[in-house]
Amino acid sequence: MVRDADATRRRLLDAAAEEFAAFGIAGARVDRIAVAAASNKAQIYHYFGNKDGLFEAVFHDLVVTTLRDSPIDATDLPEYAGRLFDGYVARPHVQRLATWYRLERAGTHDLIDIIVESNAAKVDAIAKAQADGALTDRWSAVDLLGLVLQISGLWSGMTPEYAALVADENHAHRRAVIVEAVRALLA
Amino acid sequence: MVRDADATRRRLLDAAAEEFAAFGIAGARVDRIAVAAASNKAQIYHYFGNKDGLFEAVFHDLVVTTLRDSPIDATDLPEYAGRLFDGYVARPHVQRLATWYRLERAGTHDLIDIIVESNAAKVDAIAKAQADGALTDRWSAVDLLGLVLQISGLWSGMTPEYAALVADENHAHRRAVIVEAVRALLA
Numbered sequence: 327m328v329r330d331a332d333a334t335r336r337r338l339l340d341a342a343a344e345e346f347a348a349f350g351i352a353g354a355r356v357d358r359i360a361v362a363a364a365s366n367k368a369q370i371y372h373y374f375g376n377k378d379g380l381f382e383a384v385f386h387d388l389v390v391t392t393l394r395d396s397p398i399d400a401t402d403l404p405e406y407a408g409r410l411f412d413g414y415v416a417r418p419h420v421q422r423l424a425t426w427y428r429l430e431r432a433g434t435h436d437l438i439d440i441i442v443e444s445n446a447a448k449v450d451a452i453a454k455a456q457a458d459g460a461l462t463d464r465w466s467a468v469d470l471l472g473l474v475l476q477i478s479g480l481w482s483g484m485t486p487e488y489a490a491l492v493a494d495e496n497h498a499h500r501r502a503v504i505v506e507a508v509r510a511l512l513a
Numbered sequence: 514m515v516r517d518a519d520a521t522r523r524r525l526l527d528a529a530a531e532e533f534a535a536f537g538i539a540g541a542r543v544d545r546i547a548v549a550a551a552s553n554k555a556q557i558y559h560y561f562g563n564k565d566g567l568f569e570a571v572f573h574d575l576v577v578t579t580l581r582d583s584p585i586d587a588t589d590l591p592e593y594a595g596r597l598f599d600g601y602v603a604r605p606h607v608q609r610l611a612t613w614y615r616l617e618r619a620g621t622h623d624l625i626d627i628i629v630e631s632n633a634a635k636v637d638a639i640a641k642a643q644a645d646g647a648l649t650d651r652w653s654a655v656d657l658l659g660l661v662l663q664i665s666g667l668w669s670g671m672t673p674e675y676a677a678l679v680a681d682e683n684h685a686h687r688r689a690v691i692v693e694a695v696r697a698l699l700a
Contacts, residue, residue, distance in 0.1 A: 350616065352540045424672060425616060429537065429609065432673040441674040449678065468678050469690050475675070476667045480659055483670065485611060486619040487628040488662070491636065491655050503656050510697045 335373055337363040342384045347419040350426040351381050382438075385427060388420050389440055398448045400455035403474050404508040408501050410478035415497060421482040445471070462512050470511070477507050522560050524550040529571045534606040537613040538568050569625075572614060575607050576627055585635045587642035590661050591695040595688050597665035602684060608669040632658070649699050657698070664694050 341363035345354045356377055360366050374380040396409045414421050449468050455461035465473065481500045484492070492500075528549035532541045543564055547554050561567040583596045601608050636655050642648035652660065668687050671679070679687075 349539070350537065352536070422616065425612060425670075428670070428672055429612060429616070432676070435673075437674050437677060441672060442677070445674055445678060464693075465690070469682075472667055472671070472675060472679065473664070473690070473694055476663060476670070477660070479670075480663045483612075483615070483663070483666075484659070485615055485628060486622075487624050487632055488659060489619070490624060490629070491632060492659065495656075503652070503660070506651075507660055507698060510700065511694060513697065513700065 334363070334365055334369060338365055338370060338373060338380070339384055339387055341365075342380050343388065343419050343423070346381055346384055346426065347422040351377070351430045354381070356380070381427075385423055385438070386440060388417065388423060389438070389444075391417070392420055393440075393444050398451050400448075400451040401460045403452075403461070403470070403512065404505040407474050407478040407508045408505045410475070411481065411501055411504050414479065414482045418482075421479065425483070465511070473511055474508055477504055477511075480504055480507075521550070521552055521556060525552055525557060525560060525567070526571055526574055528552075529567050530575065530606050530610070533568055533571055533613065534609040538564070538617045541568070543567070568614075572610055572625070573627060575604065575610060576625070576631075578604070579607055580627075580631050585638050587635075587638040588647045590639075590648070590657070590699065591692040594661050594665040594695045595692045597662070598668070598688055598691050601666065601669045605669075608666065612670070652698070660698055661695055664691055664698075667691055667694075 338359065341359045342354070344362065345359045349355070354377065356367055356370055359380070360370055370380060374383055392410075392413055396406070396413045399406050448471050452461065452470055453467040456463045456467060461470075480503065481492075525546065528546045529541070531549065532546045536542070541564065543554055543557055546567070547557055557567060561570050579597075579600055583593070583600045586593050635658050639648065639657055640654040643650045643654060648657075667690065668679075
């Protein structure tokens with residue numbers, strides 16, 4: 327029974343990730359998620375409370391996976407940015423969900439603890455590498471983190487019009503642009 | 514009468530920009546826009562056809578303003594990025610509207626001609642500066658345009674959690690980070 331419950335919860339999270347990525351928080355429909363997960367609305371409310379609770383569970387799940395798969399290496403930020411890009415390509419939902427979250431929630435909801443803690447740990451890691459002389463101090467640690475994160479998202483946040491211009495650029499090329507751009511910041 | 518019509522259209526565009534920036538295309542409500550503009554739904558349909566037509570008019574209006582106020586100077590891309598940032602700060606709607614547009618429309622609607630043409634002109638300007646030896650050819654023209662646009666949006670696309678870390682950084686500092694980051698790419 328525990329295993330059945332875990333499987334149902336997993337199916338609901340996967341179906342909800344698809345739905346929220348496509349339509350955002352306000353636009354997502356709990357009944358579509360229930361159908362896609364071969365479940366029902368009562369189960370969603372049982373596991374997650376409401377649509378907001380379901381979104382937070384989906385987002386938390388993806389953040390944990392991203393943090394686990396792309397740990398920061400402050401002594402090699404270019405490669406860190408490349409790994410983040412790999413993760414965005416492997417899980418395109420992450421960037422879309424983060425963007426919906428920013429548009430629909432910023433300024434109106436509490437910050438998400440796991441992201442606050444992750445950012446603080448990254449800033450500390452960069453500051454330590456700078457103090458050790460392993461990393462340029464041309465930028466403050468927090469500004470450098472922002473630049474690295476922004477550059478790693480280069481190909482995820484394109485306008486449709488820009489995307490059409492680079493439609494034939496492959497993964498290796500796109501990754502190299504990100505890695506080399508971060509390297510240029512550190513020169 | 515023409516002047517009255519222009520004034521009504523302008524009020525509707527301004528109210529619609531607020532509404533779309535806050536709630537996106539699907540989430541915007543035409544009746545709220547009508548009330549905010551001291552107009553009515555019949556006038557909106559008269560001027561813009563439907564909600565999609567109204568969004569396109571708002572977006573077009575902001576794109577034209579942005580292109581006019583921040584023309585590209587391919588021989589000084591760092592300062593160009595700084596001017597784009599100034600524009601995003603002066604008109605925060607632009608970035609939010611562009612992001613809603615990307616999330617809600619990419620892949621399902623025609624590209625917007627004015628942006629396609631603007632991008633093509635920017636790529637040409639960069640390629641010409643490269644051919645003239647005024648700009649590094651370390652990056653392709655289209656990749657360099659993407660990097661400059663992405664870096665100029667550094668402080669507009671932050672997660673709420675990252676924004677909290679840099680809440681006390683002022684405009685001059687933020688602008689300098691963008692300008693210097695683009696300069697580093699060109700070194």
